[in-house]
Amino acid sequence: MQLETATILEHRDYGAGYRLLRLAAPQIAPQVQPGQFVHLRVPRLEGCVLRRPFSVYKAADGVLEVLYKAIGRGTAVLGAALAGEKISALGPLGHGFPLDLPAGRVPVLVAGGYGMAALYLLAKRLPLTGVVFVGGRSAPDILCVEEFEKLGWKVRIATEDGSRGVCGLVTGPLEAWLAEGRGQGMPEFFACGPNGLLEVVGQRALAGDWRAWLSVDRHMCCGVGACLTCVVKLKDSDGAWVWARSCKEGPVFECRQIHWDRAEEEA
């Protein structure tokens, strides 16, 4: 974990509200493990008091790449930052995905929207290739498919409007693949996307008695474990739960660790 003044090398439109930010960050970039994130201080973000966390898309040769969608004021203002500008980066943060895949496992990546970018480094660094299932609202929300294919991964796509791949949710092609015989091995899931998607993948893994590594997305403030904003419930003994910090112990947890709140508890 380091605080580094990074330099923007490139910042370009990626279509449909997505942008690619390339940063020279020679201290942070070599340390990044798949599933970790960086906490950026958005330049000229007046009236805001927090950094903004971003998953790392690529990290190589002292360069960090972040692929993000403009979803709020922070990302909207970040969008105006230009190549050559300095940006304060804190990272790498959190605990990412495990890379030691047990023998006989087939890695299965499941992504929703820009969650796909957060899985790229994992696809690159896992000891073997497998299959990626990616879902999104529409064709422009399906990102970096070719990048995964270049690494030798099979990519199965679903869109809610049917504009690319199978029409429907990503669980459609995933279930079909599992029913087909799932590539002659025991699947090991790695997922990043909306919390609803993570819960479905977790439940499916439990039903099949497989493991699922889920990267959770929570509101975050400090990013280093001090403020206790981003806590998630993990199972404790006897049906009880304990808090864990998604910025520190997470953001990746195995689905058996997570205590999912039932609807009646939320009320």
Place this chain on the structure above:
Amino acid sequence: MTPDLSITLAGIRLKNPVMVASGTFGYGPEYADLVDLSQLGAMVVKGISLEPWRGNQTPRTVEVASGLINAIGLQNPGAEGFLQTYLPFLRQFDVPVIVNIWGRTVEEYAAVAARLSAAEGIAALELNVSCPNIKEGSKSFGSNADMFKRVIAATRAVTKLPLIPKLAPDVFRVAEFARQAEAEGADALAITNSVPAMAVDLETRRPKLANITGGLSGPAIKPIAVRLVWEAAKAVKIPIIGMGGIYTAADAAEFFIVGASAVAVGTANFMEPAAALQVAAGLRDYLARHQLGSIRDLVGTLTC
């Protein structure tokens, strides 16, 4: 000549008058890779209760215009957890450790104060009085003069450590609470805590915090905090640690001018982990520019 930033506050020697505020710097390990804790004026750890406490449900914080509303709900590992896990870590550093404490009853305050006082390596106790008394109608200790007096008296009776009540901002006359604290034997005052606040999601029409309300901190509350420190400083002789929205040395200087003897950096730590060190360095420059030999020469120099 380089201006002198060192002070003695409530009998504690500080290298510089810039602390990190409770709840914004964890218990030490969180920021230790980024900031040399030995360079801080003091480390005020997140609030400790007698027993471990889970705090509130999520969402726990929301960013608003120039501020942050938090309702963490005082989650903490309890006195034993702190003493076993965190105090030994903090003792590796040459920095005064101030432990913020809280309770749900007067007796709980006294019990946690007594337990921590038995340990080596704690410089002072900061009393968080902005929490409800579950025995007496859930009124806040910090906004009820009688309960405020009793909680200070009860902790004073069980500890020799310097006691620093942290005054709530939502009181009618802060000077009266400051005088009351001084009369009950407080050694210094921390002013102020976060300001009760809330925010609403317009699409769902639900509160943005699980706890509905929370405490506002950050630049939005700085002018409120400056006014509170000014009023309290006129009323008491004990030193005041000013806090509320300090990001820069200029912010901090305002607090010294109205009468604070030290300051704490809080929410700013989330943006810049080394903010407190930057504030201290900036204060030195400010003193040099104004030809003041010591930070002590700036305290209470407001001209009205």
